Amino acid sequence: MDSQRRSTSSSGVQNKENTSHDHHHESTPPQDDVSRLTCEWKNCNYAGSFRRPAELMRHVQTKHISPRSYKCWKGECKAKFNRKDNLEEHLRRVH
Ligand SMILES: [Zn+2]
Numbered sequence: 725m726d727s728q729r730r731s732t733s734s735s736g737v738q739n740k741e742n743t744s745h746d747h748h749h750e751s752t753p754p755q756d757d758v759s760r761l762t763c764e765w766k767n768c769n770y771a772g773s774f775r776r777p778a779e780l781m782r783h784v785q786t787k788h789i790s791p792r793s794y795k796c797w798k799g800e801c802k803a804k805f806n807r808k809d810n811l812e813e814h815l816r817r818v819h
């Protein structure tokens with residue numbers, strides 16, 4: 725008997741995420757779900773959670789790092805926006 729079973733090199737095997745274990749106990753609060761991201765910025769009252777780090781990053785950037793840093797400069801208009809594209813759309817529509 726020749727051993728045909730070679731150990732195939734497992735380089736390049738895609739990493740499956742095994743996060744689909746759904747054994748919830750009703751008495752356990754769902755707070756140990758590590759797949760959820762929450763904002764840990766101090767004084768942040770956002771109670772929601774984020775499914776992806778990118779969403780959390782965007783929340784932090786828009787809500788904390790540069791909150792409403794885009795201001796309309798037209799006359800007495802005092803509109804402020806979190807995002808540049810929102811300001812540009814405002815300029816296009818209102819002015
Ligand atoms: Zn936050």
Ligand SMILES: [Zn+2]
Nearest residue numbers: 796798801803
């Ligand atoms: Zn304006």
